[in-house]
Amino acid sequence: MALLVIGVAGSLIFSFWEHSHKSKTGYIIIGEVYSSFDLKKESEKKFTEVKNYRKKILDSMAFTLRIMAKKIDGEKAKNKEDVDSYNQKREEFYQRQKTFDEDNKQLTAKYDQEILTQLNQYVKDYSKENGYEYVFGNGGDGSLMYGDDAHNLTKEIIDYVNKKYKGGK
Amino acid sequence: MKHLLTIALMFILLTACSDKDKHQRVLTKEQEAEVTAGNIQSFNEDELTPTDYVAWIRDAKNGLLQEKKMEELVFSAQYKPYAYVTCMEEKKKEIQGAVLKEKISELEGMQYIDFKIALTDGQGELLKHHVSGPGEYNARINYFAFGMQHDISLVDGTDTIPCSLFHFERAYDVTPYSTFLLGFNKGTKKGVYDKTLIFQDKTFHKGTIKLSFRREDLLNTPKLKTT
Numbered sequence: 001m002a003l004l005v006i007g008v009a010g011s012l013i014f015s016f017w018e019h020s021h022k023s024k025t026g027y028i029i030i031g032e033v034y035s036s037f038d039l040k041k042e043s044e045k046k047f048t049e050v051k052n053y054r055k056k057i058l059d060s061m062a063f064t065l066r067i068m069a070k071k072i073d074g075e076k077a078k079n080k081e082d083v084d085s086y087n088q089k090r091e092e093f094y095q096r097q098k099t100f101d102e103d104n105k106q107l108t109a110k111y112d113q114e115i116l117t118q119l120n121q122y123v124k125d126y127s128k129e130n131g132y133e134y135v136f137g138n139g140g141d142g143s144l145m146y147g148d149d150a151h152n153l154t155k156e157i158i159d160y161v162n163k164k165y166k167g168g169k
Numbered sequence: 170m171k172h173l174l175t176i177a178l179m180f181i182l183l184t185a186c187s188d189k190d191k192h193q194r195v196l197t198k199e200q201e202a203e204v205t206a207g208n209i210q211s212f213n214e215d216e217l218t219p220t221d222y223v224a225w226i227r228d229a230k231n232g233l234l235q236e237k238k239m240e241e242l243v244f245s246a247q248y249k250p251y252a253y254v255t256c257m258e259e260k261k262k263e264i265q266g267a268v269l270k271e272k273i274s275e276l277e278g279m280q281y282i283d284f285k286i287a288l289t290d291g292q293g294e295l296l297k298h299h300v301s302g303p304g305e306y307n308a309r310i311n312y313f314a315f316g317m318q319h320d321i322s323l324v325d326g327t328d329t330i331p332c333s334l335f336h337f338e339r340a341y342d343v344t345p346y347s348t349f350l351l352g353f354n355k356g357t358k359k360g361v362y363d364k365t366l367i368f369q370d371k372t373f374h375k376g377t378i379k380l381s382f383r384r385e386d387l388l389n390t391p392k393l394k395t396t
Contacts, residue, residue: 039376114376121239167235167365167381 026153027136027144028123036158038165039118043111050107054100061093122161126153198360201388215391219256219264222393226253232386235366239375241298243289246366246380249281252393266395279334279352282366284321286373287346294343299373309372313337313347320369323353326362330354361387 034040068086072078127135135153138144217225226233226249233248249257255264255272288295296313300306318335334352356362365381 042377110374111376113374114370117240117374118376125238164237165377165379167237167379 023133024131025134025136026132026151027138027147028157029152029154030137030139032154033119033123033157033161034115036162037115037119038162040115043115047104047107047111051104054104058093058097058100061089061096065089065093118165119161122164123157125164126157126160196388198358201359201361213389213391216394217391218394219259219262222252222391223256225391226250231389232383233390235380235382237378237380238289239373239378241289242373242375243285243287244368244375244378244380245285245287246382247283247285248364248382248387249283250390251276251281254281256393263396264393269393269395278355280323280325280355280364281334282323282351282353284349284351284366284368285346286349291345293345295345295347310339312372313349314339317349320371321349321351322367323351324365324367325353325356326358326360326364328356328358330356 065086068082068089072082072086075082123135126132135157136144136147138147225231227247228234229236233250234245235248236243236245251273252269254276255269258272259268286295288298296309297306300309314337317337318332321332321335323330323332330353332351333354334350336350338348338350340347351366361384363381363384364387365379368378368380370376370378
């Protein structure tokens, strides 16, 4: 009888120990978290505004160039001054276009870095607060081939990161 | 035994009700503004001495100090009720009622927040953090002193208020933090609403940093005990 009691107590202690020492893991679908992150949405909006503004400037320059080209085409004897002015404007246009393209790329990279910095921090905060040892990222690149739905933290993390971003606790 | 249980149950119920009433005390919008000004008592009926009052305001669990860790940096915002500003300026163990009243009338119309950026490990110099050379260092000082004001705003309810008072508290020693004293006009609507300090970080590449103060916490500010 005593042995039986010891055996039951031992197995209970072992299962409790095993349960409490079992590592808590979960995973998130990175694309969903990224696209649902409020900072990403705000940055995208800001980027679109800047991009559209730059496009307007380029459109206006292109329009001026077209008018100049039309004028030159209509001249029987090409006016050298007009041609020089056109070439100068065209050069300015290409230069500006190149600068804007580079600036747009830099701005996208800057926003991406900021978004990832904040996302990483918030996911880390969530994991620590909720006792996770590992939170894996499913990026659709095969690094995580399968995860049970019960371990999918995507929705919770989206709520958490947006709350944290807004300044909430 | 039965009687004892009934009495205990009634006591618990009564306590719960009075607690509920305390938090549901209805204030007019004008009164709410007076609470944050420090003119009247709030839901929190405590009256604290200047030392205790300052400690209470600085205690993060009371909600007027908000922090956000972002990798190697911590951004924090300290909401400063007028009574707190008075305590910090007077630096006395006792403050006279008349002095507080006078200070409040000077401070009224604005809301004050201290914004701090610090290195999490508490070592090094924030001004030189990830700086590549003297040019960038000077540009950072210049930005902290002048340009940064334009990257800060306060969302107060539905109003977005630009930062109208800005002071970079320059520490000439090697410090792992920088402090900025901010002032914002009051919102157009009467009453107290959730407030969010927004900082568009252009120096450390952390993006938009938001720190929020809840209306409940703002209204829960205790009263400063005066003599």
